[in-house]
Amino acid sequence: MKKQLTIILAVLMTVFSLTGAYSQKKPNNVPVFSKAVYEGNDEVYENNPLAEDEFYNPILQGCYPDPAIARKGDDYYLVVSSFAMFPGVPIFHSNDLVNWTQIGHVLDRTSQLDVHDTGISAGVYAPDIRYNPNNDTFYMITTAFAGSLGNFVVKTKDPMKGWSEPYKLNFQGIDPAIFFDEDGKAYVVHNDAPAQGEELYNGHRVIKIWEYDLERDQVIAGTDKVIVNGGVNLAKKPIWIEAPHIYKKNNKYYLMCAEGGTGGWHSEVIFVSDDPKGPYRPAPNNPILSQRHLSQNRQNKVDWAGHADLTLGPDGKYYGVFLGIRPNDKNRVNTGRETFILPVDWSGEFPVFENGLVPMEPKLKMPEGVENKTGQDGYFPNGNFTFVEDFTSEKLDYRWIGLRGPREAFIAKTKGGLQIKPFDSNIKEVKPTSTLFHRQQHKNFSFTTTLEYQPQSEKDLAGLTCVQSEAFNYVFGITKVGKKNILLLERTEAEGRGRNREVKSEILASTEIDLKNPVSLRVSAKGDDFEFSYSTNGTDFQNLGGMVSGDILSTNVAGGFTGNLIGLYATKANDALPVLE
Template identity: 90%
Template sequence: MKNQPIILLAFLWTVFVSNQVLARQNTNGNPLFTKVTYQGNDRVYEENPLESDEFYNPILQGCYPDPAITRKGDDYYMVCSSFAMFPGVPIFHSNDLVNWTQIGHVLDRTSQLDVHDTGISEGVYAPDIRYNPYNDTFYMITTAFAGGLGNFVVKTKDPKKGWSEPYKLNFQGIDPAIFFDDDGKAYVVHNDAPAQGEELYTGHRVIKVWEYDLEKDQVIAGTDKVIVNGGVDLAKKPIWIEAPHIYRKNNKYYLMCAEGGTGGWHSEVIFVSDDPKGPYKPAPSNPILSQRHLSQDRQNKVDWAGHADLTLGPDGKYYGVFLGIRPNEKNRVNTGRETFILPVDWSGEFPVFENGLVPMEPKLKMPAGMENKTGQEGFFPNGNFTFTEDFTSEKLDYRWIGLRGPREAFIAKTKDGLQITPFDSNIKEVKPTSTLFHRQQHKNFSFTTTMEYQPQSEKDLAGLTCVQSEAFNYVFGITKVGKKNFLLLERTEAEGRGRNREVKSEILASTEIDLENPVSLRVSANGDDFEFSYSTNGTDYQHLGGTVSGDILSTNVAGGFTGNMIGLYATKANDALPVSE
């Protein structure tokens, strides 16, 4: 009888623990993600340690393409393309061009951006950001291939406090940029098709300029003019002249554009004029930035360099931000198009990217007097780093993004972690998905999450997904068949192109799994070799499906413009079932 109090206490404690477990097992069947760890470990950073006056290039790793940059005093603001991701157009702030903080997204409301039925590589392309000192206002202008918006502009007095509703602009084409002249006048330049019947070859485009009414926030009808036809030399049939920006220096107007398409022939070219509306004359030394003529087997290869923008740095020297890629050993582009920076020599008539025509190095000298604080004090990390998330902070980190709709539509933060309420759509559909994404930022990485989940039927699935698009992806998730729970790995890829494209899915492996305790799921990559593994005790991991290729997660295999997006995923429209025993 002496042990009765102890036995009673043990019984009560068991009941308490059991109730806590039941409470955490989400009786509604929705998955609860309690922890995420992303770890990057690329050899280039191990082999090239930083000196005290150096920083790494790219400055934004992973799918942050098409950068544009502006300056007000000591503050720099930079934006990138976001396509069908939501919120749209990530925006970063810096005081030194080295240390960057993401301050949010320009398009963070559905009233500004409607991409709910948009392919992952459509949506918002090539934003431009400019500060107008004459009315102390920032402008972001871009194209949305979604929601019927087309070309539009939003504006704000303070990029840290949100942006206006869109002002739809009355012109066709893509890649608009805005320019504010010293006399207070404004202009818009953009890529467009040649006049009807004047297209000379596939990829033939023109650059147009319009006068812009700052009071009405609209281009002025009848002021449009073609200022570049085809590119630097029309006789050579240049393709995809695009991403134009106008700058004024020494009473001259400089028009800088991308040329050659956003792949292996990508470059940056420059023109000059005495008037913002032209005529513009190409520089004799074009291109001023490109990696296209270099050996394909060069070490630490950076390729596809172009789509650039210029700014005056804190040291009085010019700098240019631009997109580039770092392909893996099989020349695949799983990290997508990233944001790089180089100093620019503008001591002569035309600007030239320093070392922009030779193989790029993985690190640069910082502007004089700066200190590298990347990954510290809230600054965006680069190089090799580890990012951990337990979803306990008051605000969700800005690097977590949704697809085709707000994250808030399917996530709920609880005291135990992040709960996802599944949508009736799966990752293969062109619909909003209940998926919270993090970009792949290294060639060699691991992404691990711990999940508590009780699927109710075979239509329920939750876990991880690696997505290049709705037609090219992996799903690594848990579902239920009968009374048994299964973990499966599915590969989806498209065959053919256009309307004749056929999307096929294959279950590579599956296994029955015990869900009494939380399950840890992991995807890891060593270049093109991907592995998916799991643990039911948080320590011992077992592979499922062996080593698989990351080919379908590569831009130059799957097409499109994004890199690999790694998602915390749940659906009530699952169509992936385990293989028969």
């Protein structure tokens, strides 16, 4: 019996040993990224060094648009749009409005957010966050153009500890916001289309209000009412009144909205009423924030300012967060819509953004008593900075995001770095992709990564990608053609619109590459001029494809609402194939 047990034990040990060895063996066509370095170097920061009592504006650089902010005591929470990125709705925390820490994402589970078949600029739009002191609960309300969810709300007692499953709301329209009155009542306001047959012109919208049932987390049927028709002055045919927020001050109700569309005519306007359900009258000095009337040749241009939210700062003064863009030398928007902040003067009847109607400056005075710690001790970086990722920490930085699905579906931590399991989809498809993204946050930047990879066929590809959308992107990756390992640069762009739109891809350059050692890939930009280069020794970089335009990585050319996303990319559905001589 003892001899039999010994034999059985030996067999089991052999099986376990073989199983362990197999589980640790990496498939050859699965890349491992050992390092990634993002470095930003914009002249505006070089030319405008900070004094001790100053900080840089925007506070969130890169694609962090449509900000909303809530306060509870000394804690501020800020959320922004995420579209088809996953997880959804980044959330930041601060105690002083200067130093921000990303504490996660509001929608971090597939049960909360389904964007798997969604264009990159659809998904989650314009979140609003509010704290209700009547029940000590935070609410985040938003619109999802995906997964048949529409308008919905999630809630939590503590934003540090995650959020509930969604409560679907029974109304159409977009940009919902929630307001809690001192008497315990709650209301939802949102953008909507005019009643059928009452649309007067293209871009004509209305703002509606509903009473909200806090017990059922649902708007109350039949309580809806139009409180703004068209905008400040309907006779002037204002477009896209949206992003409403209600505030209460001195027993008056203030309705603040964006007007003019999220582009060159963007602005922020304000109305007042004695009742939350109106009637509302516009301020005589509207707009209270806009950059639309200024010279297009101004230095350090900030444009498209609007989509704002207000909060009372730690110094007892009001502040407003809002989106804006900083175009590059060709007036193109590659960094997307960013989150800015300005002090707000509310000493009169209506609030006004201080210096919000003149050319905005790149830096601001800090609230009294605040120390600038951006980029230190876990606080979000600001200005020119370098972000180094070696993929050794237990928790992946929140700046790394997926597209249409969780990061965890395709990443795995190994001794050599981060393994990205390739999906049977590529970056041009409206499907989840095995790509780990970092936002472009500067006009002048470089992004370098090092990987080990052995493609097995022409369907395998891994490397870098720069993505404005599924129809506008660059792929800089390694594949196999015949028996040769090939590094290629592909440009994809769409021509035409709607049903007539045709997406075309072109291989700009390719070269045979030695994969015996890890390969470093780099994308760098100076304004609109992009370069892709590589190194097989980690030191000497060679350009591939010459200088290329960042035009397709801008919203001006590609449309949509995102900024350029730089991705660590792998696919088993590669269709980028160079013709070898």
